Amino acid sequence: MTEEHYFSAQPSVGVRRRDVEFTAGGREYALVAAGGVFSADRLDPGTAVLLRKAALPGAGATGPLLDLGCGYGPIACVLATSAPSATVYAVDVNERARALAAENATRLGAANLRVAAPDEVPEDVRFAEIWSNPPIRIGKPELHAMLDRWLPRRAPDGVAWLVVARHLGGDSLQKWLEERGHRVARHASQKGYRVLKVG
Template sequence: MSADHYFTAEPEAPFRRGEIEFSVAGRNYRLAVASGVFSAGRLDSGTAVLLRKAGLPGPATEGTLLDLGCGYGPIACVLASEAPATTVYAVDVNSRARELTAENAAKLELGDRIRVAAPDEVPGDVTFAQIWSNPPTHVGKAELHAIMERWLPRLAPGGTAWLVINRNLGGDSLHSWLVGNGWTVERVASQKGFRVLRVTGNSAD
């Protein structure tokens, strides 16, 4: 077995390609996947719950959106498809994930609006109307909190973050931690062991 994790920057696992299919909001998607990238065999259950239960953007949505921890790009591709007036940053530490996301965006003719980047490549002055994330809980609580501390303050005024997290891997703990750090958090859904959280306005700002 490979020691690679989906948050490995340069996966060493052989590049074994595949495809997955899924539907969101009446649209069908067929995306390229590969070994060494999170949930390469299917659409991850948490991502599926997030896309089904969170408030997807629509044609009237404007601004810049963020898919944080994009993997091969399912969330970024859905956001860009549903909200054609937006630009979507698809951010991942995994170089193979970024390559697949760029390929999938191009195949769906979304490459002009999906900007694939490593975390440090996102310009510091960019803020986000929405942040979407199925964060990597297996990195540990301290690293997960550091990810939230880095990216949530980049919400634009009035912006919203949609997070999905496994209840058994710290979903309720993250909810409490966010509230303790001044964020307004609403649990909008619980399904298949996952919590969908809507995060807004940091009262400490």
């Protein structure tokens, strides 16, 4: 299976479900993943770095929060359980990913997690936090269009947390974001990944 399948709205590869277990924010998670979604065999190393190094919202956070390109939902599920009073949107173009994210939210009892296709998110929603392990491999034009669409939807004091592998252009993405007028800080680096905080 090539990684590109997870960019498809309706993946053609076999489902082949499997459990993915990981720890984040001091809590253990056991989520279901399947073929045709991003990093279906394990928690993606970049996602692990993001969840370890970025500042998870506190229990009192009210959001709304966004997991952009949610896959089967590891980031969204961590956000929803860390901030139970916040509405968390888990957004992905991949239909199978959305179904898995919804199933995982149900597993966790995370009634505050809303799974949606990009066009299903109400236009007036402004996010206190946007979290993403963005799909670098879709190519720069598509990646830039995605970020241009969603980053302006931060609330006035909102932030975005992005993780990008250095060898896949983490530094060049930071430069591009700055050229687009965003304030960007390299919050952390670990295991070849950059965690960028976009203010």
